[in-house]
Amino acid sequence: MVTRKKTTRKRTTRKRKTTTRKRKPIRIKPKNRGKFTAWAKARGMTVAAAAAMVKRNPSRYSAAVRKMANFASNSRKWKK
Numbered sequence: 812m813v814t815r816k817k818t819t820r821k822r823t824t825r826k827r828k829t830t831t832r833k834r835k836p837i838r839i840k841p842k843n844r845g846k847f848t849a850w851a852k853a854r855g856m857t858v859a860a861a862a863a864m865v866k867r868n869p870s871r872y873s874a875a876v877r878k879m880a881n882f883a884s885n886s887r888k889w890k891k
Contacts, residue, residue: 847862847876847880859883859884862880866884
């Protein structure tokens with residue numbers, strides 16, 4: 812039986828390049844702009860409050876309203 816000598820590999824930590832790439836702006840169709848805001852205002856709420864309410868009880872609302880609420884809550888986190 813041949814025994815092999817164990818070689819230890821030198822572990823190197825690679826630094827990731829942190830380049831900021833230019834992203835395309837989000838394009839919302841003109842017919843959909845302000846839809847969720849109008850939906851929230853019709854119920855006497857702010858957009859943030861309406862999004863939180865929809866996220867708490869998603870089964871009460873349609874898929875379209877859930878998607879709009881999700882987009883509204885995600886877009887609040889973006890840097891402007």
